[in-house]
Amino acid sequence: MPKFGFTQETAEIVRWLKHEGDVVEQGEPIAEVTTDKVNMEVEAPASGILAGVRYREGEVVPVTQVIAYILQPGEVLPEEAVPSAKEVGEGAAPTEEDLLHVTPVAARLAEAEGVDLSQVRGSGPGGRITRKDVEAYLAARQAPPGKVRAVPAARRLARELGVDLGQVAGSGPRGRIQSEDVHRAHAAQVQAAPAVVAPAVEAAMAQPAAVSEVSGVRTPIAQAITLTGMRKVIAQRMQQSAQNAPHIHLEITVDATAAEALRARANQRLKEGQPKVSLTAVIARACAWALTQHPRLNAWLVSTSQGEQLLIPAQVNLGIAVAVDEGLIVPVVRDAARKNLLQLAGEIGDLVERARANRLKPEDVVEGTFTISNLGMFGIERFTAIINPPQVAILAVGSLRQEVVADTEGQIQVRPVFSLTLCADHRVVDGAVAARFLADLREALEQPEVMVV
Template sequence: MAVPVIMPKLEMSQETATVVAWIVQEGERIEKGEPLLTVETDKVTVEIESPASGILGGIQVVPDQVVPVTETIAYVLQPGETLPEWAEPSSQAAVQARAAHPPVLATPVARRMAADLGIDLDEVARTGPGGRITKGDVEAAVGVSSRPAAGTGAGRVRATPAARRVARERVVDLAEVTGGGPRGRVQAADVMAHESRPALGPEPEFEAVPLRGMRRTIAARMQQSYQTAPHITLTVEVDMSAVEALRDELNARAEGLGVARVSITAILVKVCAWALQSHRWVNASLHGEEVHLHASSNIGVAVALDQGLIVPVIRSAERVGIAEISSRLRDLTDRARRGVLAPEDVRGGTFTISNLGMFGIEHFTAILNPPESAILAVGRIAKRARVIEGEEGDKVAVRPMMTMTLSVDHRVLDGAVAARFLKDVVEALEHPNLLLW
């Protein structure tokens, strides 16, 4: 019998998801557990697996379409089976899309490899059963595309399948398009931007870019947070001498052990996780008329992407050593930038750190990441004069100083509670041995 493919709810607050691309086309064979399509939420881009083995049919949605969660988007049929009477036929948009671009038979592995390498399946030789493109066909195409074209000295233009499709539709020469993707790969947006450039006349005063995908969701969530949660902000300076010495010592040992180097952000994660265990109202989230006081310190670290901001989470950071935190942080950041985070990587955060110090920023305030009650904004470390108190009197010394600003939800906690938490964070950074208590 027909098995519906449902748009899953990947996150607690998720209401919709955007279809990125169908990996398998209507009429193609699919095995249970193999990827069917790619969808994007406000936090992650993920592959949706087939719920059953059979033939994909009755596709209801097309790329770039925003779909409510739990909605049926396609069906998996048995060979020879037709859609049941209660099932919706393929959407007109999907029918038109398939008519304009007939499906290319290819194995799921071949499709993923082609997408990763920017290979257009329409241009790949088909040697598999029934004219299906195999992994070997894509590998062979890579070898051909990497060789210079005869008489030109130029290789094939690297472009995503979507970019090649848009270029064909709009009669755009990909060789004239500047690629904005990884390693200069031409993306669909690059083709559309190239086509929109006026051939003659003055440059336009502005470019109207619609809010889409992650950017649209961030805009809505940040507006809601800023308008709904009354923010309190507290700012402190901290002497980072002890932290820098600790980092240097740990990294010297890391080189000998062959483990990941420790970053300042990793130490901040550990210190905040430690302090949150004593300040449960900072490690809290607001849900309607209830405040949830969390037992674990699940620290989210903001990562900047071209398309927006994402906050992967290091879970139970109070139980993990600094070296392990640094390793997890490196892995999460790398996967975030490659767009391969899993939904569980961004779920369940209880506190967020946003560090803009690497951009030379001295001080800034961050907007709360709902439903969390606190977020820490971290500036750069810079040498500044500081008065050092001692038994023989005060003296001025140059120290590596860092500014931190804590924003909290006044509905959940008051300024004094936030101040005590921030005081403990400063003390732990200036005296890291406190973490051993």
């Protein structure tokens, strides 16, 4: 398990992209893993055959631990990767041939469940027994009388709902019953029950029911998704921000004529291979400049031994919110105020591309001082965002649209405009401070020359 950052201690295996026996090429992604900050892919350090997978999907692995081996044709697993006689099963020590026909994970699983591997049919290369083979055997084998395999949460839920676990088919590893299996069984019971309701109960059901626990839900559950990895971290941080930071929201409309002209001129100067300058890059350039004029919005609010402190960094580290399949991630452009428009466009383009390909490193998503979230590409004209703690402000960018406006002489014109909404932590940012920042930001976008005066 690679160590992707200085402070990283573990990573969770989200899914294996390759399986035991697959031929892999050096640099080819073999697994997707997640830390508490970012999802990443583990690449094959060499070409060969993937073997000896030691951890399953969903397991948390300490960094630097071996998660699998890559063998050359004819090469066997190293001695430390081969399970002992105890791991394979009680009795005579396994022969070399036995060891080569069972993966370490399958051997450990068989030992834990008391499975005689001679009764398991292998589906791996050369008939090798894999974890899935042992799990399939366990699922097919009838559990001992009175013993039901279920996770603790499923047992508690079954007691609350009055579900007989002996009548529930488990969908988890080795046929273990999960909470969602109990929900499905309960839903089936409810649907099969006679539709006869006592008058008092019927009257009570006619009233709106305040359901505070899952056990009170009568609607069948189609899917139960456990929040893990990135989604879990997002949930925790957004809840923390919404509960602890009193948000103040201020909105302005910006005439985009000058910003669009600046973007067009910048794109004309691009060299071959350079990414095009987007409106987000122009806003980022203006925002970085405005933050140098209003440093209290470029800050962190943290708890220390001396109480809460507002820390104002010496540089502007702009976070750019990027939507990915797992949720939202915010890679950071460091020292953005010292970079010109083309540099910002190139760096933002690179970060966005790597974010969507799960190739960000932990250091790419830390120490942001201010965040920009742009939903304009989805046609959203204006919205409010939740501050990304410990930051104290976030800028929400709406879509570029055409509006009828009056110029300084009262003449009616159609101009490109977009809305900006600043969401700030009212504990440390007063309304007047936020308003002055927005005013300077609008001036920088409508009159870009102010940034170089």
